[in-house]
Amino acid sequence: MKPKVAFYWCASCGGCEEAVVDLAEKVLDVVAAVDIVFWPVALDFKRKDVEAMPDGSIAAAFINGAIRTSEQEEMAHLLRRKAQVVIAFGACAQTGGIPGLANLYDRESVLAAVYRESPSTANAEGVLPQPHYPVNGEALELPVFHERVRALNQVIPVDYSIPGCPPTPKLLADAVAALLTGRLPERGAVLAPDKALCEECPRRDSKPEKLAIQQFKRPHETLIETDKCLLAQGLLCLGPATRAGCEARCIQGNMPCTGCFGATSRVRDFGAKALSAIASLTGSNDEAEIVQILENIPDPVGSFYRYSLPVAPLPAKRAPAAE
Amino acid sequence: MPETTAPNGQSQAADFEPKIVAFFCNWCTYLAADLAGTSRLRYAPNVRVVRVMCSGRVDPQFVLEAFAQGADGVLIGGCHPGDCHYQEGNYKALRRYHLLRRMLEQMGVEPERFRLEWISASEGERLRAVVNDMVEKVRALGPLRKNAAAQLLEEATVR
Numbered sequence A: 001m002k003p004k005v006a007f008y009w010c011a012s013c014g015g016c017e018e019a020v021v022d023l024a025e026k027v028l029d030v031v032a033a034v035d036i037v038f039w040p041v042a043l044d045f046k047r048k049d050v051e052a053m054p055d056g057s058i059a060a061a062f063i064n065g066a067i068r069t070s071e072q073e074e075m076a077h078l079l080r081r082k083a084q085v086v087i088a089f090g091a092c093a094q095t096g097g098i099p100g101l102a103n104l105y106d107r108e109s110v111l112a113a114v115y116r117e118s119p120s121t122a123n124a125e126g127v128l129p130q131p132h133y134p135v136n137g138e139a140l141e142l143p144v145f146h147e148r149v150r151a152l153n154q155v156i157p158v159d160y161s162i163p164g165c166p167p168t169p170k171l172l173a174d175a176v177a178a179l180l181t182g183r184l185p186e187r188g189a190v191l192a193p194d195k196a197l198c199e200e201c202p203r204r205d206s207k208p209e210k211l212a213i214q215q216f217k218r219p220h221e222t223l224i225e226t227d228k229c230l231l232a233q234g235l236l237c238l239g240p241a242t243r244a245g246c247e248a249r250c251i252q253g254n255m256p257c258t259g260c261f262g263a264t265s266r267v268r269d270f271g272a273k274a275l276s277a278i279a280s281l282t283g284s285n286d287e288a289e290i291v292q293i294l295e296n297i298p299d300p301v302g303s304f305y306r307y308s309l310p311v312a313p314l315p316a317k318r319a320p321a322a323e
Numbered sequence B: 001m002p003e004t005t006a007p008n009g010q011s012q013a014a015d016f017e018p019k020i021v022a023f024f025c026n027w028c029t030y031l032a033a034d035l036a037g038t039s040r041l042r043y044a045p046n047v048r049v050v051r052v053m054c055s056g057r058v059d060p061q062f063v064l065e066a067f068a069q070g071a072d073g074v075l076i077g078g079c080h081p082g083d084c085h086y087q088e089g090n091y092k093a094l095r096r097y098h099l100l101r102r103m104l105e106q107m108g109v110e111p112e113r114f115r116l117e118w119i120s121a122s123e124g125e126r127l128r129a130v131v132n133d134m135v136e137k138v139r140a141l142g143p144l145r146k147n148a149a150a151q152l153l154e155e156a157t158v159r
């Protein structure tokens, strides 16, 4: 019997689903080797179908997206019960991702921005989503929108994670192959190489031994050379602090790395470490000049915790899993 | 030290004793702390000193971790510019400090809670002044955790 596999999405943009589709013809190998029992974006299975499966009957569940609503949380628990192995697929599931940046604001401001204040919103009565709503004698239910965004492992135990925004099809194919042959590494492992992106970057030879950055530039402010290390050009490239495995996708597209693959195993907190790596390269010893050079990094949280704010040590504690 | 967070915040300022984690470099500021001790200078007992070889050894991860584990303030002390035992370490600390200070502010940590000071081995008096000043400023702000605790309570109840 072929091993059963499930794919599910939570608070995500759909890019991770795209990575599955991007397996292209390899998707046929995967389909031939495994039995996909749940994949809402592509196949018509329902939640009740999953509920009917015996516990532990799914070999692996790939869950992408962060956790923001009660429904996402329930689905995470359900899949945890049904699957032997749960894989956090992509940056949002692994560390909170882009949706996690909403943790800078409280729930009320997020709802107000989306349902009342945005210029494209037409909502004269100021209606907000309600978890319970009576209509014609029926009770309608919507998922509850939680106070904060959480990474998957802040809600359920996670066995492995595959990094990336989104992960590459190759990493997914490798993970499926490892699953099929029972060659998965130790539980808790990140299924990507444990070294810095600079080490696999095609421009690494043009990265100077010692960097002293006089001016940080944002991509729209400069004409970017196509063959020179981006950090050496003053662009905020997080390659030195970021895990390898993406084959330097952004660099190949002449854009700096924003750190979506997260940290290597030697780092506890990606944001603080990436900040440290970049700030140390400021090319001055003069306090006023240092302050001025660093001003060109206008949004430190958005730059260094772009994909991992929910798992940062601050705000001091993790959001507790809502019961 | 007992936690003194009253449910309504406010009224506990009087008995709040701030916890300050201080990373002092081995060659200057730690010696200044020693000197302050041997010269019997009295300063607020709220600092927990962690000796590091150089202010450049203070990884921003340490700072976040200190706040996460209950520090109300973090102080880094190093040699004056030009005097670092390892030449460049304090400049590194300075560069990181300015970016980290701004990032912490975005995360809701007031600037008074995070300081970098140059204090040489002979400046026991200055060490006392810096510590006392920081303790008073952080005391006025109240505990850092109060907000986090309130936030967590909210999370547990908003359904």
Ligand code: SF4
Residues within 6 Å of the ligand: A197, A198, A201, A202, A203, A204, A207, A228, A229, A230, A231, A232, A237, A238, A239, A240, A251, A257
């Ligand atoms: S800093 Fe960026 S561009 Fe330079 S070598 Fe590293 S990954 Fe490549």
Ligand code: SF4
Residues within 6 Å of the ligand: A164, A165, A197, A242, A243, A246, A247, A248, A249, A250, A251, A256, A257, A258, A259, A260, A261, A262
């Ligand atoms: S270059 Fe950086 S941001 Fe781009 S895909 Fe790779 S890890 Fe992610």
Ligand code: FES
Residues within 6 Å of the ligand: B025, B026, B027, B028, B029, B053, B054, B055, B056, B077, B078, B079, B083, B084, B085, B086, B087, B089, B090
């Ligand atoms: S040794 Fe004191 S700051 Fe480097």
